[in-house]
Amino acid sequence: MLLKNQVFIVDGDLNDAVLLAKLFDVVPFSHILHLAAQAGVRYAMQNPQSYVSSNIAGFINLLEIAKSANPQPAIVWASSSSVYGLNDKVPFSELHRTDRPASLYAATKKAGEEIAHTYNHIYGLSLTGLRFFTVYGPWGRPDMAYFFFTKDILQGKSIDVYQTQEGKQVARDFTYIDDVVKGCVGALDTAEKSTGSGGKKKKPAQLRVYNLGNTSPVPVGQLVSILESLLGKKAKKHVVGMPRNGDVPFTHANVSLAYRDFGYKPSTDLASGLRKFVKWYSGYYGVETRVKKEIQGAGEVPEGGSA
Ligand SMILES: NC(=O)c1ccc[n+]([C@@H]2O[C@H](COP(=O)([O-])OP(=O)(O)OC[C@H]3O[C@@H](n4cnc5c(N)ncnc54)[C@H](O)[C@@H]3O)[C@@H](O)[C@H]2O)c1
Numbered sequence: 001m002l003l004k005n006q007v008f009i010v011d012g013d014l015n016d017a018v019l020l021a022k023l024f025d026v027v028p029f030s031h032i033l034h035l036a037a038q039a040g041v042r043y044a045m046q047n048p049q050s051y052v053s054s055n056i057a058g059f060i061n062l063l064e065i066a067k068s069a070n071p072q073p074a075i076v077w078a079s080s081s082s083v084y085g086l087n088d089k090v091p092f093s094e095l096h097r098t099d100r101p102a103s104l105y106a107a108t109k110k111a112g113e114e115i116a117h118t119y120n121h122i123y124g125l126s127l128t129g130l131r132f133f134t135v136y137g138p139w140g141r142p143d144m145a146y147f148f149f150t151k152d153i154l155q156g157k158s159i160d161v162y163q164t165q166e167g168k169q170v171a172r173d174f175t176y177i178d179d180v181v182k183g184c185v186g187a188l189d190t191a192e193k194s195t196g197s198g199g200k201k202k203k204p205a206q207l208r209v210y211n212l213g214n215t216s217p218v219p220v221g222q223l224v225s226i227l228e229s230l231l232g233k234k235a236k237k238h239v240v241g242m243p244r245n246g247d248v249p250f251t252h253a254n255v256s257l258a259y260r261d262f263g264y265k266p267s268t269d270l271a272s273g274l275r276k277f278v279k280w281y282s283g284y285y286g287v288e289t290r291v292k293k294e295i296q297g298a299g300e301v302p303e304g305g306s307a
């Protein structure tokens with residue numbers, strides 16, 4: 001039995017239908033926040049099958065179990081800004097085209113949105129897809145640029161900063177983790193109940209898609225300048241043409257739908273968010289940075305403990 005404030009952790013694969021069924025037997029889930037996926041745009045060229053397995057087969061496995069559950073849970077899940085692909089209208093709105101993915105990762109997330117439509121339509125599952133825009137912060141993903149740029153700058157290694165074939169800077173609507181978490185909670189709080197029971201739809205159910213971005217794109221070159229200042233070290237920067245690797249030249253979110261429906265309002269600019277990241281990074285990896293010196297000077301302790 002779980003006591004108040006306790007968390008029950010089960011480590012397993014989404015494709016393990018037996019394990020998922022056991023979990024649903026034990027817990028009558030009212031809501032599910034589904035974040036598990038094979039993430040990363042560029043790795044999809046190296047290991048395409050892992051995207052199909054986690055983002056398509058694994059998602060269907062979860063939906064299959066959820067649709068037959070009684071009660072059916074409401075599901076909020078992570079889609080991606082990458083579904084906008086070659087869309088060049090800015091800022092990206094949920095009404096814009098998403099049928100031209102630039103990477104297999106994007107194609108699997110777009111497939112997830114279509115699959116969500118099917119389960120909503122046939123079985124009455126309440127489904128909300130959240131299109132996150134380049135999320136960063138403490139405890140982030142080491143394969144993301146802001147993270148490995150930090151490591152490489154500190155180690156004196158060179159970094160590649162992409163520009164478009166036309167020589168324009170590549171930009172991202174970098175979004176701080178705490179803002180995204182608030183968006184996830186808002187989506188969960190406003191998720192309506194599923195309407196089916198035992199695999200049968202009783203009436204139409206809620207189906208939503210929202211952008212969760214920062215609404216303020218920043219060129220990657222500027223991200224590097226901010227990191228240089230926070231780390232107190234110059235980057236060995238090579239500006240190179242963006243390889244044909246699934247990347248898109250820019251992202252920029254319009255978040256008015258998420259604001260209207262659950263008050264989503266990102267409040268962390270890139271410099272403040274990266275400062276928190278560098279503070280965590282310094283503590284976690286035990287490395288010297290300008291931020292660490294500043295906070296030690298002010299009598300604060302770096303977050304994160306040691307690695
Ligand atoms: N970080 C971003 O910028 C970003 C942007 C857009 C969308 N997303 C999406 O947000 C979600 C979380 O991303 P993240 O950056 O925290 O990635 P992450 O890699 O840190 O977290 C994903 C987790 O899913 C787990 N996982 C993968 N396949 C699984 C499977 N078959 N069964 C069980 N677990 C599995 C991984 O082990 C990992 O712990 C993902 O769905 C990702 O596609 C992330």
Ligand SMILES: O=C(O)[C@H]1O[C@H](OP(=O)(O)OP(=O)(O)OC[C@H]2O[C@@H](n3ccc(=O)[nH]c3=O)[C@H](O)[C@@H]2O)[C@H](O)[C@@H](O)[C@@H]1O
Binds near residue numbers: 039083146220248
């Ligand atoms: O928003 C999203 O949907 C996606 O955001 C990120 O993808 P991406 O924006 O490509 O994030 P990074 O890989 O961290 O790249 C950030 C920027 O740095 C650039 N970059 C990357 C690598 C590099 O060596 N040099 C470089 O300039 C990229 O072109 C991009 O503009 C996540 O990695 C994906 O999982 C997520 O789905």
